[in-house]
Amino acid sequence: MSKPVITNNIRRLRFDNGQMTQQALADRAGVTRQTIIAVEAQKYTPSLQLAFSIAKVFGVGVEDVFEVVG
Amino acid sequence: MNRLRKKAINEMILVVICCVIMLFCFGHMTAMNTQGIEYIFIMLFVGSITGVVAYIKLNKLENKLDERERSIRDAAAKYSYMVYVGYTMVFSMTSFFLVGGKGNIAVWTLPIMFAVGLLIAQIVQSMYIIGKCPEELDDE
Numbered sequence A: 001m002s003k004p005v006i007t008n009n010i011r012r013l014r015f016d017n018g019q020m021t022q023q024a025l026a027d028r029a030g031v032t033r034q035t036i037i038a039v040e041a042q043k044y045t046p047s048l049q050l051a052f053s054i055a056k057v058f059g060v061g062v063e064d065v066f067e068v069v070g
Numbered sequence B: 001m002n003r004l005r006k007k008a009i010n011e012m013i014l015v016v017i018c019c020v021i022m023l024f025c026f027g028h029m030t031a032m033n034t035q036g037i038e039y040i041f042i043m044l045f046v047g048s049i050t051g052v053v054a055y056i057k058l059n060k061l062e063n064k065l066d067e068r069e070r071s072i073r074d075a076a077a078k079y080s081y082m083v084y085v086g087y088t089m090v091f092s093m094t095s096f097f098l099v100g101g102k103g104n105i106a107v108w109t110l111p112i113m114f115a116v117g118l119l120i121a122q123i124v125q126s127m128y129i130i131g132k133c134p135e136e137l138d139d140e
Helices: A010-016 A022-029 A033-040 A048-058 B003-032 B036-060 B067-099 B109-132
Strands: A005-008 A066-069
Touching (some): A010 A022, A010 A048, A022 A033, A022 A048, A033 A048, A033 B067, B003 B036, B003 B109, B067 B109
Antiparallel strands (some): A005 A066
């Protein structure tokens, strides 16, 4: 059974929210910019807590930020 | 520089300093064949330095890490532990089984084995972190 891939719309949401920088998102989510870069590039799957924090920053639901493919 | 990299390098420097002091103290104890109160003072000195280093490693250097940094650090600690156990097995236990006791192995080699083991474990941990941490990327 193949492992499901979690994709995200962080990049699009950042640009939709006044071209928010990765640093600004990182500061508001309480993590480092490197973590935001890794999540955005799908190199790191965030915890539920961080996923909800990111969704809260954009003012959307967590399912609008992250999607499970496969 | 990435802050996790910086922490890894700082930790390595701390442990190197700690090991050098530890080796110096154990060397002095062996050379002078210290006993009694002097032995206790040297052991307390080494113990307090090790305690301070452990405190800095566990509290000061780890408190500010976020979840991704902690996951990298946990993986590094796992590899470091495996290497330390492997080192102890290969260089300590087998040397005793192959060479044997009966005064063939000098007492002063034991603290060296211990300190070198700590150093190797810390180097593996720091190198893993340095290798895993991505370079600072430009904002997109």
